[in-house]
Amino acid sequence: MDIDPDDHRAALARAQAHAVAWIESLPDRPVAPSQDVDAMTAAFGRPLPDGPTAAADVVDELATLAEPGLMAMPSGRFFGWVIGGTLPASMAADWLVSAWDQNAAMRYPTPATAAIEDVAGGWLLDVLGLPAGSDVGFTTGATMANWTGLAAARAAVLDAVGWDVNVAGLIGAPPVTVLVGAERHTSLDLALRYLGFGAPTLVDADDQGRILVPALRAHLESVEGPVIVCLQAGNLHSGAFDPMREAVAVAHDHGAWVHVDGAFGLWAAASPTLRPMLDGVETADSWATDAHKTLNVPYDCGLAIVARPSVTRAALGTQTAYLIRDPSDASEPFDLVPEMSRRARGVPVWAALRQLGRSGVVDLVERLVANAQALAAGLSRLPGVAVLNDVVFTQVCLTFGSDEHTRAVTQELIREGAVWMSGSHWQGRDVLRISVSNWSTDDDDVAFSIAAVERAMAAAT
Incomplete structure (x- = not known):
């Protein structure tokens, strides 16, 4: 044709x-x-x-x-799961990505997209305060970003005990202990399963879902051999952050690789006000986050960040005659992610960061938190409503008395459909869970949503 x-x-x-x-x-x-x-x-x-x-x-x-x-889902009144909207520049950039139709796997044939992603990766490291020179790969989402960081971790900890997993595989390999907080996200479990680890060892967490460092230390002292520790930046229900500096130090004292699952919460590191909750996050070894959550770029765009570039390339890279590597022998885009063929996901990230600038990223993150806190404050004033978490980031969990009544209010809210908040189960109770992730949510959306919950309470009585 x-x-x-x-x-x-x-x-x-x-x-x-x-x-x-x-x-x-x-x-x-x-x-x-x-x-x-x-x-x-x-x-x-x-x-x-x-x-x-x-x-x-x-x-x-x-x-x-x-x-x-x-x-x-792009509405300012959508608070389900953790799904952001799309900034205008990143949406338009995504259209261009489709029109350009570049396979963003290699530098030599696609220099424009490779350069854009390199710059976007550098900007991300700068904004998030992570080590300069770290590898930044653009994956489908947080699950594969976690997979990427943990694949690098697997290669590194096994190599440290003399086992080359790329050559020898996992059969007969020294067992690797993976320690995770009891309230980790299920995407971490999926990534570990995909990598052949099976179920991780759970470490006790506090009432906000933060890993308990004394419990982590006890586990580390009881195991021998290679160890990976997974920490969390942004609990699914409370938004809370693991105590990074102390937990990373304890893990490194025992020779462990530390991976941080920061699907939405890692972006708190961009804010001078919120950064103290993530103190020490930069001392970890790898990080995973989603640009289509807090940064508000289109689906799909996870970010896999690894502090040791040589490890990433050794774990994920490949070489064959028909793949033309850049003469500088720099890491190719396909060395940093699972896919050898993919769209240029980093281009909308570049556009979002270029539109916002440093101050805009800070304002975006802090407004999401302010809106979550305003929702929590307004809803807590309604009779019978209890907010269960400390609203330190973008998540709010609340109940309406009994589990049965909480489910009824949630169902009525969803049935009406004027706003969207999803149900969940946390700390042994059914909850209405609110995730504030959209850049366009404003004061009117907050007031409208509080009124919608109040209508659902009345209808569910």
Whole structure:
């Protein structure tokens, strides 16, 4: 088929019109989708046409059919899980990434995207206060960012006892002990399973989910052989941070590699006000976070950061005749992540950081925290509402008396769909969990959301 610029022009114009209409609807539309997956399957489930369809018509059909099944996740009133919105510059940059259609695996054939990602990685290290020169890889999300950091950790701790996992594999290898806080995120467990570690050893945590350093020390003193310690920057429910400096020091005293799962909370390091809660985080060996959470870039974009570049390349790199390496022998993008083929995920990160600047990143993070604290304060004034966590970052967990009533209020809130907050179970209780992650959430959204919870309480009585 010949490339007709008019086909692209028409299709992209329709996509832009639908995208702008969607964005303009966000302030007023319900957050919940109006149709479920069965209705969506029925709408899309038509026989494949025998012949071609004009590209612009395909875009129109896609947008029109999908609209009732879309959740307004970019809305300032969406507080489910930990899902950010998308900054304007990063959204537009992501469109360019698709148009450029670069496989961002190697420096030599794609110098522009390689350079952009190098710069974005350097900016990230600077903003987060992590060691200059660390490797920064752009993964699909925090699960694979954790995988990347832990793959480097596996190679390093086994190499330290004379075992080359790349050559000998894991069968017969010295056993590696992996210590994690009892309230770690499940993505950490997944990454460990993918790497052949199985279930980790759990270390006791306090009532906010922070790992207890005396318990960590006791575990370290009781094990022999290679050890990996996983810490957490931002507890799933409380937002709390493990005591980094003390925990890292204890782990390093016992020869352990320290990996930090900071899916959303690592961004607190960018704020001078919040940074003390992460004191010592820069002394760890690897870190994982999500740019599509707190930084608000489009899906998908995890960030895997490893302080020892040679370890990353040894663990993940490969060499074959058809892959053209950069003459400088620098690490190639495919040395830093699991994929050998991927889109240029770092370009929207560059655009977000370029749009915000250093002060904008600080303001973004601190506004998310201020909004979480305002929600907690307003909701705690409603009769029968109890906020269970210390609201130190972007997470709020609350109850409405009994577990049964908490579930009823949560279900009513979701049924109405004007805002979205998800249920969970924490510290032995059912909770309504609020994650403030969207750059566009403002005072009106906070007030509207408190009123929506109050309506749900009345309806659930």
